[in-house]
Amino acid sequence: MLMQSKNAFENAELAVELTRGPCLSSVFRASSTELVETGQAICWEGDDAKHLFQIVEGVVRLHRIIGEGRRVITAFHFAGDVVGASLLGEFLFTAEAVTDCKIRRISRKNFHQEVARCDELRPAYIDLLCRENAAAHDQMVLLSKKNAEERLCTFILRLASRPGARRRDVLRVPMNRQDIADYLGLTIETVSRTITKLAARDVLVAQGRHDLKILSMEKLARLSGGADDFSAKTCHRVSIH
Amino acid sequence: MLMQSKNAFENAELAVELTRGPCLSSVFRASSTELVETGQAICWEGDDAKHLFQIVEGVVRLHRIIGEGRRVITAFHFAGDVVGASLLGEFLFTAEAVTDCKIRRISRKNFHQEVARCDELRPAYIDLLCRENAAAHDQMVLLSKKNAEERLCTFILRLASRPGARRRDVLRVPMNRQDIADYLGLTIETVSRTITKLAARDVLVAQGRHDLKILSMEKLARLSGGADDFSAKTCHRVSIH
């Protein structure tokens, strides 16, 4: 039915309303959507940051290359997320589509004009910047003090906490092992081994390359190493149940 | 004597003008300065973020505690820096004085009123948030992909790039080894051994606990592992001279 075909779209809008308030999303509403195929870049590290993007559908990774073949994924972004808000002059990352994506763009100039013009937009923008900062801090903690198992569990919890990411207890993991490894500061082999180990402990089971069946959210939360502001919340949520 | 005491003050003002423009600093100008002794906390992780602080003099570390005795230092801040700008509800870190400090504070409410009121303040505030974000990204790269030597060299370069941090080729390092280790995601022993190794290679020499004599900025830059937006700049600066 109509509902069905409109669904992904509506979900994106909904996600936006829920996470950022209606405001920031409305800036993009006038722009037409562009299609970006899996693997294609949306913008490049070092380029002039002339645009901001909103992800309407799909998953995007942000990465930086350092030296010979070292890649760091600094963030994943999902439907409703805005990419490029926290930039001054140039892009500090390359953004690439992890899955086929629909995006909208707005020029940096227009964006800032809109933000300056509309009093309700400004707090939403500040809010976004602060959230990005908080996320970066959590990631610094993860990279600095967590072991492989804690990193993986934290990552899975983050994914699982997105509304609609789980269908029953099956979690969709759109990115491949290399993406996960580069995000968590590990190798592909360690990610793989850690998943196997978690399966042996009845925490979760891999079902194909892109699905994880979560057997125990409690164990996952306990193994995530805490103090990440997110897992703290999850712990809480879990212990209340 | 009065001159003397006013001197540090003036320098802080100057540092502020240079790094942030006159605007954000002016918000704090009405506030009286408070003294914070070495080791004392300025605010605590988890507390309501009711104030923002500006460091007038001294060095401050921001840290988070995770689990049993794991501490992550997410940033160091220096004279002129504003602490607590990128927060929504509560402090995401504990801030402590690394050296004796003078600080000023302003209530979050007043701060946001001022920012909303003054059109010139807003870009300065956005600018600050974006810079913090960029710094967090650089740190994520460091923690995720750099080895001990690259981390240390990057850190020393960052310190050395602050105006006035070097007296001739002697760099003041106000923090102790544990602070450095917790900032770089290493242990105190590894930091110590790495300094020794750099000394053996004629890159630098430790002079007491808190001074490093830099023997070759070029080597330092080469060993820092690049791609950190900072070290790129430094490389440039060095190669021009």
Add this chain to the structure above:
DNA sequence: GCAGCTCCTTGATCTACGTCAATGAACGCG
């Protein structure tokens, strides 16, 4: 349905860094 990818898993080994423990240098205090 099988050929040929790409991506993932598993195993064997290697190593950078952590841990544990002892010694030595700096700084404050009586």
Add this chain to the structure above:
DNA sequence: CGCGTTCATTGACGTAGATCAAGGAGCTGC
């Protein structure tokens, strides 16, 4: 000024995770 405390260095050893290498599983296209 020497004594004690704190902080830093150095050494011996252990280990989590990287690296290297060999299958295996899952798509894609004929």
